[in-house]
Amino acid sequence: MLLVERSPEAALADPAFDGREIALTHRSQALLRELDAWDRIPAGDRAPLREARVLDGASPFALSFAPEGRAGVPLGMLVPNHLIRRALFDAVRGADCATVLAGVAVEAVETSPAGGVLRLADGRQVRARLVVAADTRFSQARRQMGIATTQRDFGKSMLVARVTHEKPHGGIATEWFGHGQTVAMLPLNGDLSSIVLTLPAPAIEAMLAMSPEAFGADVTSRTASRWGAMALAGTRHAYPLVATYAHRFVGTRFALIGDAAVGMHPVTAHGFNLGLGGAHLLGSAIRTAQARGRDIADPGGLLRYEMAHRRASWPLFAATNAIAGLYTDDRSPARLLRGAVLRLGAALPPVRRLVTARLMEAG
Numbered sequence: 001m002l003l004v005e006r007s008p009e010a011a012l013a014d015p016a017f018d019g020r021e022i023a024l025t026h027r028s029q030a031l032l033r034e035l036d037a038w039d040r041i042p043a044g045d046r047a048p049l050r051e052a053r054v055l056d057g058a059s060p061f062a063l064s065f066a067p068e069g070r071a072g073v074p075l076g077m078l079v080p081n082h083l084i085r086r087a088l089f090d091a092v093r094g095a096d097c098a099t100v101l102a103g104v105a106v107e108a109v110e111t112s113p114a115g116g117v118l119r120l121a122d123g124r125q126v127r128a129r130l131v132v133a134a135d136t137r138f139s140q141a142r143r144q145m146g147i148a149t150t151q152r153d154f155g156k157s158m159l160v161a162r163v164t165h166e167k168p169h170g171g172i173a174t175e176w177f178g179h180g181q182t183v184a185m186l187p188l189n190g191d192l193s194s195i196v197l198t199l200p201a202p203a204i205e206a207m208l209a210m211s212p213e214a215f216g217a218d219v220t221s222r223t224a225s226r227w228g229a230m231a232l233a234g235t236r237h238a239y240p241l242v243a244t245y246a247h248r249f250v251g252t253r254f255a256l257i258g259d260a261a262v263g264m265h266p267v268t269a270h271g272f273n274l275g276l277g278g279a280h281l282l283g284s285a286i287r288t289a290q291a292r293g294r295d296i297a298d299p300g301g302l303l304r305y306e307m308a309h310r311r312a313s314w315p316l317f318a319a320t321n322a323i324a325g326l327y328t329d330d331r332s333p334a335r336l337l338r339g340a341v342l343r344l345g346a347a348l349p350p351v352r353r354l355v356t357a358r359l360m361e362a363g
């Protein structure tokens with residue numbers, strides 16, 4: 001297997017902090033263990049997520065998601081994205097299962113029933129029996145393969161940064177929908193959280209440019225001192241909020257995985273989890289084809305991967321977009337509706353159990 005990655009090898013071996021804290025489900029943790037990556041993430045950098053609460057504006061009402069009947073078992077674990085990347089890269093090197101060609105981009109992809117060809121930025125050509133693209137939600141390979149995408153631009157950006165705060169978070173993640181802004185606080189170890197702010201792009205630019213002191217004061221006031229005074233603890237990062245869903249996940253000798261297949265809005269924290277699940281499904285399809293003496297790009301196997309991954313991802317993608325749309329819309333009907341949705345969710349324990357079970361599923 002050959003892995004082509006445009007970042008230089010040094011950036012893969014020791015990636016820089018990118019602001020993302022990934023809420024890993026129990027299933028993702030199990031998959032990372034299987035891939036020999038989990039133990040490569042320092043235990044002190046994994047933070048248990050004990051409960052998630054959703055708040056709406058100034059309303060004292062909170063919708064809570066907490067594990068039921070499994071004392072001491074967290075909903076999930078928060079792990080910084082760059083440490084997941086580092087652990088996976090270490091695991092690949094340790095397993096000696098792939099050659100990594102780093103520091104060179106793929107410029108063009110072409111496939112036919114006879115095989116696939118990648119043209120690299122340094123002029124080299126690589127031939128492959130199966131081409132798998134995981135080149136971001138704006139995948140160039142997907143476009144070159146003529147695969148269309150449903151795209152939703154939320155017209156806002158997200159700023160992520162670590163902050164220290166005076167009051168403890170108790171291991172509780174809070175998603176707070178206020179007027180004109182959404183704030184999420186993700187609990188890390190100690191009195192440290194990742195603050196995630198959703199705002200129009202110019203407001204995000206202004207917050208990136210603030211001095212650390214002014215930023216601390218601004219987020220303290222935006223969170224109404226709920227966690228006491230806050231101080232910036234590291235770098236700030238911004239991401240545009242665009243969700244994408246590929247119309248097809250496979251083609252002739254070709255498959256899409258990760259964000260290139262499904263680029264989720266981060267509000268429900270499922271993008272990486274889905275990507276890992278999808279890669280596992282594709283791996284199973286390839287192993288089954290091999291075990292039956294078939295080509296690894298067997299169209300039947302690729303189609304089974306596509307169907308299974310669509311089944312797993314489409315309902316979540318649609319629900320996440322609906323939630324993100326509802327909570328970033330400040331017109332009064334949406335505001336009324338989200339208050340009602342919160343109350344309905346709280347009154348219907350099965351809804352809460354469903355969300356909780358999805359996070360905790362181990363299978």
Ligand SMILES: Cc1cc2nc3c(=O)[nH]c(=O)nc-3n(C[C@H](O)[C@H](O)[C@H](O)COP(=O)(O)OP(=O)(O)OC[C@H]3O[C@@H](n4cnc5c(N)ncnc54)[C@H](O)[C@@H]3O)c2cc1C
Pocket residue numbers: 004005006007019020021022023024081104105106107134135136137140158160239257258259260264266268269270271272273274275
């Ligand atoms: C703020 C934020 C918070 C998030 N929180 C969560 C969460 O809590 N839980 C969760 O499950 N998910 C979360 N996500 C989503 C998660 O980060 C992504 O789903 C995941 O990182 C996508 O991984 P990927 O490998 O598919 O794509 P990427 O991480 O985008 O990696 C793509 C790689 O392809 C390389 N590449 C691109 N083009 C080329 C080319 N032409 N040639 C060679 N290499 C190329 C790039 O250099 C890059 O290394 C969050 C996302 C954001 C923005």
